[in-house]
Amino acid sequence: MDARSPSSSRQSPWLPFESRRRARDEKREAVLRTAVQLFLEQGYHRTTLNDVADRLNITKPALYNYFGGKDEILFECWAIGNERVDDCINEIAAGGGTGLAKLRKLIVSYAEVMTTDYGKSLVRFDVRDLTEHNRRVVNTAKRKIDRAFRDYIAEGIADGTIKPCDPKLSAFAIAGSLNWIGHWFQPGGPMTAEAIAEEFAIRLTAGIATTSTRKKADKPPGKIKTSREDRDEHHARTAPRAAGQSKRTRDRLR
Amino acid sequence: MDARSPSSSRQSPWLPFESRRRARDEKREAVLRTAVQLFLEQGYHRTTLNDVADRLNITKPALYNYFGGKDEILFECWAIGNERVDDCINEIAAGGGTGLAKLRKLIVSYAEVMTTDYGKSLVRFDVRDLTEHNRRVVNTAKRKIDRAFRDYIAEGIADGTIKPCDPKLSAFAIAGSLNWIGHWFQPGGPMTAEAIAEEFAIRLTAGIATTSTRKKADKPPGKIKTSREDRDEHHARTAPRAAGQSKRTRDRLR
DNA sequence: ACTATTTATTACCTATGGGTAATATATGTG
DNA sequence: CACATATATTACCCATAGGTAATAAATAGT
Known part of the structure; x- marks a missing residue:
């Protein structure tokens, strides 16, 4: 769609040295x-x-x-990935279900995010490259994610869908497997992101679920997310900036 | 032991500017x-x-x-960590046991290494900071480790101690959990390295083991490693260099 | 003690790359 | 069309840090 310029190189809105418009x-x-x-x-x-x-x-x-600078670009990349995970967590929190069901939803969502570029940012980038302020933002967000895992596990233990175990350690184990996806996954492999996510949701909970294995009470008819229309790239976000804006040049503009 | 110099600062063989001997x-x-x-x-x-x-x-x-340079130091740090893992793999390969038993041994050993500084090197350092040559050495070693995980899982499936599953994906899941230890573990926490290792060996295999859970046929009387005498630091290695030696200054010496 | 070798030190060099100033070129507005 | 604004470009600056050369201080050997 939009076959305009003579130059054909896609991907960059700045065509080699010609028409430059766009928002x-x-x-x-x-x-x-x-x-x-x-x-x-x-x-x-x-x-x-x-x-x-x-x-x-x-x-x-x-x-x-x-x-404002290189580190701000890094932060924004991270922020997009985090936003996606955060959306998932909020949606899951809004919906109902057992502890185990929520945990599996989180695993599926998180695993899928990990297969995208912005998702990989969450685990491949080093927090220490950020400014003091942004580093704190990141750490807070990471705690929230960790909290979600632990809480769902604890809920599962409480409602009997998950065997008694140490939520902290189990959360580390699960998160570790998922984060690792961000290191090895490459689109174009034998398995799709969705397949991997589903598989991990089963595998990673097989050891702690009380209901032996395979599909069970998860996925109540009104499915929560899973489909994900805006595959990769793009994300709207025009207003919700205001987070980054570190040090340097920022006053001379506007 | 060895209370010699007046200066008390330990850790560095170069005492502030005085007696310098040592090998x-x-x-x-x-x-x-x-x-x-x-x-x-x-x-x-x-x-x-x-x-x-x-x-x-x-x-x-x-x-x-x-x-010879900064990147060589990085490589050597990595090499020590890898050597430890490699020793474990070789010992396990030498000993017998079911596929599941071997897998658990590997998990225990690998987890313990991950709690040490040199072990963390394996997952926290970026291969791309190395020279072309050393990068290949690292990648080869990583493939060997991955192979060990997959092989033991495959063996376990063959001998019936592990449920049928995709060895590749399971290995990724397990290795991911273990590698993550290198990111969060800090000595001085509530759990010791050994306790974490044991716990992970059970948890990470709970989902795929055929023998429901808890201690079973692993640990045949003649235990393989587990004890580990030379805790951290030191490692002898005087001769087995020769691997690194990247580019730069190397000719002017010797 | 004298010499050779090893192992430090001081004083540099230099490439790299993030960041900035001054300026030019679009774009769009009254 | 002129003027304001946003958005590029060219040409710099300069701190950092890996690496090296020349040299001094230990250490060992005879």
Whole structure:
């Protein structure tokens, strides 16, 4: 759709040196999309802002129209991934179900997020590259996720769907398996993200569930999420910024 | 033992600027011990060679008497951790037992290594910081570890101690949980490394073992390792170098 | 004690890359 | 069309940190 310019290279809204329109947010997102790819490919420290700019057909200083610095770009990438996980947690919390059912939903959602670029950000990026402030934001968010796992396990133990166990340790074990997905998963492999997510939901709870195994009381007719329409990329978010905005240049604009 | 010098600061063989003797290898190891600590504390890229040297009461160029460069230090740290895991794998391979028993032994050993500094190196350091050559060495070693997990699972399925499942995916799930230990474990917590290792060995196999749960046919009287005498630090290794030796200065010496 | 070798130190060099200033080019508005 | 605004570009700056050269201080051997 939208066959406009003579140049054919997709992916960058800045066509080699011609028509440049499109909204600001769309460009912001293009920067993040490119940045997260490069950060994952080469690692944050080995990726220069010139690398990012080059791949977008612009120059380094242009990036500063959208971000205050390299670390802020890193933070925003992380923020998108976190937002996705956070949405899942909130949806699960809103819906009902047993502790085990909620835990499985969380595993499925979290596993799927882990197979996306922004999801990988959550486990492949180093918090210590962020500013003091953003680091705190990240740590708070991580605690929330950890809390969700532990709470659902505790709920499951309380309602009898999960065998008595140490919620903390079990949460670590489960989260570890899921986080690891962010390190090995590559689209195009033998299994789809959804298949892996489903499989993990069963496997990771097989040891602690009271109801022996395989599909049971989870998935009540009105399914909660699972489908996920906006596959990867794009995410709207025009207003909900305001979180990052670290140090440096930020006053001279606006 | 060995109350010699007036200065009391332990940890560094280079006492503030006085008696300097001791063998070369002991100093080499002191460098690695300090480096791995700093790399874990601050991250590889945020740690400068001056940081390492300072903590040892020496200056940066002195490090080059023992290592060819920063990345070589990183590699050696990794190598020590890998050596420990490799020893475990070889011992397990030498001993007998069912597939499940071997898998559990591997989980226990691997988990324990993951709680040490050098063990953490295996999962916290980025392979891309190494030279092409060393990167290949690391990748080969990682494949061997992955192989061990998969093979024992496959053996277990064959001998009936493990339920039919996809060895690859199960290995990823288990390894993920274990690798995650390297990210959250801190000595001094409520659980000891050994307790965590034992717990994980049970938990991570509970879902796939055929023999319902809890201790069973594992641990045949003649126990294999588990005790581990040389707790942390030190590791002898005087000869078995020769692996690293990347690019740069290496000719001018010797 | 004299010499050779090892192992430090001081003083540099230099590439890299994040960030900035000054300026140009679109874009859109009255 | 002129003017304001947003958004690029070119040309810099400069701190950092890995690495090296020249040299001094230990240590060992004879």
